[in-house]
Amino acid sequence: MRNFLCRCTGLSLVLICSVIFCTNQTLAQPYRNKAYDKGVMHYSNKEYNAAINAFDEAIGLNDTNTLAYMMRGKTFFQLATYDMAIKDFTHAIDFDPQNAEAYLWRGKAHAKAGEKELAAADFKKARQLDPNLAHKHK
Numbered sequence: 034m035r036n037f038l039c040r041c042t043g044l045s046l047v048l049i050c051s052v053i054f055c056t057n058q059t060l061a062q063p064y065r066n067k068a069y070d071k072g073v074m075h076y077s078n079k080e081y082n083a084a085i086n087a088f089d090e091a092i093g094l095n096d097t098n099t100l101a102y103m104m105r106g107k108t109f110f111q112l113a114t115y116d117m118a119i120k121d122f123t124h125a126i127d128f129d130p131q132n133a134e135a136y137l138w139r140g141k142a143h144a145k146a147g148e149k150e151l152a153a154a155d156f157k158k159a160r161q162l163d164p165n166l167a168h169k170h171k
Contacts, residue, residue, distance in 0.1 A: 066094055069101050076108055084108045099128045099135075106138060115146040133162035 072087030088105035092098050106121030122139035125132055140155030159166050 066091055081108050081112050097128050099125045110142055115142045118142040133159045133166050137166055
């Protein structure tokens with residue numbers, strides 16, 4: 034009986050550790066997937082239409098993928114499609130209200146779209162969330 038309990042306890046411990054490890058791995062990079070990585074590659078190569086398609090796929094796999102919304106927004110920004118960029122940065126903010134970079138980029142898109150007051154409000158919020166952000170983007 035004692036050997037049986039030791040084996041069961043050992044097996045339970047292995048299962049618990051496996052679940053914890055798998056959960057931590059999932060939480061460590063919840064937004065990374067092949068589609069996202071492919072989108073980043075296309076973006077880096079200035080293949081913006083292909084990047085948008087890849088980020089669409091990444092968002093389809095996880096519709097709260099803040100990173101994919103940010104990157105797709107940056108891609109739309111590069112294509113001067115500022116209304117679409119603003120929508121994506123807004124989604125990123127909705128899912129992560131403390132995302133200073135999303136406010137900064139949305140502010141840039143508002144500025145390019147001629148919406149100066151909205152741009153100023155976003156820049157102010159970005160500075161409140163991360164006072165050093167402006168220095169990172171010079």
